[in-house]
Amino acid sequence: MPLITPIILCGGSGTRLWPLSRKSYPKQFVPLVDEESLFQASVKRLSGAHKALNFAAPTVLTASDFRFIVTEQLAAIGIDPGAVLIEPAGRNTAPAILAAALYHFAKNPEAVMLVAPSDQVVPDVSAFHAAIESGLSAVEAGKLVTFGIRPTHAETAYGYLELIAQPEASSATVDLKQFVEKPDAARAAEMVAAGTYLWNAGIFLFKAKDIIAAFTKFAPALNEPVSTAVSAAQVDLGFLRLDPKSWAKAEDISIDYAVMEKTDNLAVVPFDGGWSDLGGWDAVWREAGPDESGVVTFGGATAIECENSLLRSDSENLEIVGIGLRNVMAIAMSDAVLVADMSRAQDVKKAVSVLRTKGAEQAQKFQKDHRPWGWFERLVVGGRFQVKRIHVQPGAALSLQSHFHRSEHWIVVEGTARVTMDDEVHIVSENQSVYIPLGAVHRLENPGKVPMVLIEVQTGSYIGEDDIIRYEDVYSRGQGAKG
Structure with missing residues (x-):
């Protein structure tokens, strides 16, 4: 059985799950239906040695803003990644998959790659592994393999794969007739009734050499910029940052449009799980x-005499109560609430678009902002002051920095802080505080083995996140964001 390298695609903004999923922290990192995030579940599903499959360490492709979230979430489930490739900008799935293929081809042209999005739910892992195993013989024959999901209902949110004929129960792979774009409701119902259509899962299995050959034949314009972006990539704190100038020249295009819809070398594995x-x-x-x-209720949500509805609160201090609701979804967070008819679920992205046009920060950002060292949350914002809760992971440290326009008061409420201020170092324990004057060169660290939490009160003429000068930073960041 060949060693299979999972390629986890970890980009995207997840606008249809707003307000829980936003550009700054999209849905793949959120625990939506379980305690683990979708990303964590995806990686666990494709990790280690199983009964019939042997997985290598996963390769992750993600954006620079998410790189520390990726490593933090992997560490939380005890998985060490292989390469983490940083995409300088979003270019859709085709350039990302080609970059991963070129990276692994240089190590082993025969490398078997399983490409999977990081935001999918597959409850029956054993059945999924069986589907992967059934596609390996086609891969050994030089085929590109994709996985099609047998529909359970008429869904308008997915693209479809039309098969030549209904698959037989004993067949490992089936022949594809064509890709079908997302249908309207009537057409979706017709396709499900026909029995020759599968949902397009966007999961692929192939050898590095074979997918590169397909790109060379069907999307040759991608080869030069992506190849250069990989060869000129720079190692950055253990991440591999693709060359931004070359990457910018790559077309923004999906793998389906670039290669899969053009090739006659594609096999489909039906998946019934x-x-x-x-x-x-x-x-x-x-x-x-x-x-x-x-x-369905999540978090602080209560449903009274409701039917066919979803109520969810992800705010610590906000209880959402529904009375007599029918076919309603109501999702509450501390800074935004969505209420809509369940039939309009695919229109939630319109709300994000409208909010962006209005300039509303809630369209893309949370009050909670994740950083390499932990996170901070805005509690109160005024004209000349701001109050935050700051959570620093054990052993983590913010940058050595100073501010032009604000001073800061820190009150430790959990754990212990090591505070550097100019030439002095202080240990600040729970219920103790420290004042950071305007212009003081300072650093905040957590020397302990448990998270450290403090309340920060900023006061000054300007309290924007870009009021920062960094002198040292273990995360190699420039001027700008907090910490």
Whole structure:
């Protein structure tokens, strides 16, 4: 059995799951239906040695803003990644997959790669592994393999794969007739009834040499910029940052459009197990398992005499209560609330677009902002002051920095802080505080083995996150964001 290298695609903004998923912290990093995030579940599903499969360490492709979230979440589930490739800008799936293929081809042209999005739910892992195993013989024959999900309902949020004929139960792979774009409701119902259509899962299995040959034949314009971006990549704190100038020249295009819809070398493995890409709140409702009234609640949510509804609160101090609701989804966070008819789940992205046009920060950012060392959350913001809760991971440290326009008061409420201020170092314990004057060169560290939490009160003429001068930073960041 060949060693299979998982290629985990970890980009995207997840606008259809707003307000829980936003550009600064998209859905793959959020625990949507389980305690683990979708990204963590995806990696665990494709890790280690199993009964019939042997997986190498995963290769992750992600954006620079997410690189520390990726490593933090992998560490939390005890998985060491292989390469983590940083995409300088979003260029869709084709350049990302080609970059991963070129990277592994240089090490082993025969490398078998399993490409999977990081935001899908596959409850029956054993069945999924069996599907992977059934596609390996086609891969050994030089085929490109994709996985199609047998539909359980008429879904308009997915693209489809039309087969030449209905697959036989004993067949490992089937022949593809064509790719089909996302249909309307009537057409989706017709396709499900026909029995010759599968959902397009966007999961692929092939050898590095074979997918590179396909790119050379069908999308040759991608080869030069992506190849240069890989060969000129720079190692950055253990990450491999693709060359931004070369990467910018690569076309923004999906793997389906670039290669898969053009090749005659594609085999399809039908998958009958459960699957969802959680592409809308209706999918989250369905995957969570509604009760006998069709109701799903998460967090601080209470449903009274409701039917076929989803109520969710992800705010520590906000309880959402629904009375007599029918076919409603209501998702509450500390800074935004979504209320919509369940049938309009695919229109949630319109709300994000409208909010962006209005300039609303909630369209893309959270009050909680994740950093390499932990996170901070805005509690109160005024004209000349701001109050934050700052959470620093054990052993982590913020940069050595100073500010032009603000001073800061720090009160430790959990753990112990090591505070450097100019030439002095202080240990600040729970219920103790320290004042950082305007212009003082300072650093905050957590020397302990448990998280350290403090309340920060900023005061000054300007409290923007870009009021910062960095002198030293273990995370090699420039001027700008907090910490």
